[in-house]
Amino acid sequence: MHRRDLLQGAVVGSLTGAFVRPKPASSGPSPSTSDPEQDEAIVVEGLVAGGLRESHLKGIKAGGVEVWVGGGPSDMASYAGVLRFLDRHKDDVVAVKSVADIVAAKRAKKIANVFNWQSAGALGNDFNNTMGGTQTALRAFQEIGLRIVGLCYNVVNEFGGGCIEPQMPLTRAGRRLVEEIHKLNIVLDVGGHTGEQTSLDALAMSRGVPVICTHTNVASIADNPRCTSDRVIDAIAASGGVVGLTAVNDFHIRKRTDAAIAHSPRVTVEAYLDQFDYIKKRVGVDHVGLGPDFVDGMPLNYDAVNREVITRDMISDGEWLYVKGFENIAELPNVITGLKRRGWSDADVRKAMGGNWMRVYRAVWGG
Numbered sequence: 001m002h003r004r005d006l007l008q009g010a011v012v013g014s015l016t017g018a019f020v021r022p023k024p025a026s027s028g029p030s031p032s033t034s035d036p037e038q039d040e041a042i043v044v045e046g047l048v049a050g051g052l053r054e055s056h057l058k059g060i061k062a063g064g065v066e067v068w069v070g071g072g073p074s075d076m077a078s079y080a081g082v083l084r085f086l087d088r089h090k091d092d093v094v095a096v097k098s099v100a101d102i103v104a105a106k107r108a109k110k111i112a113n114v115f116n117w118q119s120a121g122a123l124g125n126d127f128n129n130t131m132g133g134t135q136t137a138l139r140a141f142q143e144i145g146l147r148i149v150g151l152c153y154n155v156v157n158e159f160g161g162g163c164i165e166p167q168m169p170l171t172r173a174g175r176r177l178v179e180e181i182h183k184l185n186i187v188l189d190v191g192g193h194t195g196e197q198t199s200l201d202a203l204a205m206s207r208g209v210p211v212i213c214t215h216t217n218v219a220s221i222a223d224n225p226r227c228t229s230d231r232v233i234d235a236i237a238a239s240g241g242v243v244g245l246t247a248v249n250d251f252h253i254r255k256r257t258d259a260a261i262a263h264s265p266r267v268t269v270e271a272y273l274d275q276f277d278y279i280k281k282r283v284g285v286d287h288v289g290l291g292p293d294f295v296d297g298m299p300l301n302y303d304a305v306n307r308e309v310i311t312r313d314m315i316s317d318g319e320w321l322y323v324k325g326f327e328n329i330a331e332l333p334n335v336i337t338g339l340k341r342r343g344w345s346d347a348d349v350r351k352a353m354g355g356n357w358m359r360v361y362r363a364v365w366g367g
Helices: 016-017 037-039 054-063 076-088 100-105 138-143 170-185 197-205 230-238 268-281 328-339 346-365
Strands: 068-071 093-095 113-119 145-151 187-189 211-218 241-247 288-290
Touching: 037 211, 037 346, 054 068, 054 113, 054 328, 068 346, 076 093, 100 113, 100 346, 138 145, 138 170, 170 187, 170 197, 187 346, 197 230, 211 230, 230 241, 241 268, 268 288, 268 328, 288 346, 328 346
Parallel strands: 068 113, 093 113, 113 145, 145 187, 211 241, 241 288
Antiparallel strands: none
8 A cells, every 4th residue: 555545544553543534334426525524634744845856755655645835936947847847756746726636636646745935035026116016926826836825034024024033023015915815815824934023913914814834833842033932823723724843853942042052952753742732732733733844855054054044043053953753754653653642632633644734725725
């Protein structure tokens, strides 16, 4: 059996108990693509660092993931590169634009790829020119598949403040962008890379629409600039949204006071599971999901990064490290069995592994 079928049937070890769903007694037609019940049986990796790449595709197959949220094209040249990748791997992965597309990909035993932007900076500043209009180019990117959009990446841009400038509010352009994101039925991504006040301002504008954070960790556990405050977590949950949790080691243990420490201690997958428990206890199991932010296969050197953007209190020097036991997506079974060991029910595990993300996608994109 293909590992991507883990939610549908027997797989090794404790995964079976976590994911097998009872078959309906009726032998009627196959489930409708508009049936929310089937969404809980889809595993979603809510954020992958960077775009499509072979190394991560291999890990996804091993880990049993069925939906991969990764960086989408920001211009026609990058879109052409995406299309070439999809052509090379047409038997394994397909770009999707809807929940129905995700369901169809699962039935075809293909991995569904959702395009996201971690920052809206690719939209540029033309819409702020005195002789220009107020509309961004977002509509064009939505047409080619962009379905999730963050506002800022760590520092201020035209739309608001990043996580290292948490007091910066949503700008006039940011307010227009939030309105446009909702008008186009794109999922709004706040928190994490986006600063607290900008996030809260955007959430206040988004009443009645689920808003997410694709990848962050809990500031109450580790006061790291990249971690998200309880205020933002509470507001995301109140919107009906989801907080995706990264597996980045530093975001579990490194604090603002640790800038002079070159290397933070390594933690284990148990620290990652603590974050799931925290979100579940604070706002409920319906509001937590996977957002590991894996960079595997990408040539990164964090001794050479711009420390004005990725600050020393945020990340250690040298190699980008993940929690022991969940250092790549192929080790996802360790997370599943760990949650089960902590007393999470089968239904709660299914929600955290993808059902919650799928509920938001359906609410924003439609069926």
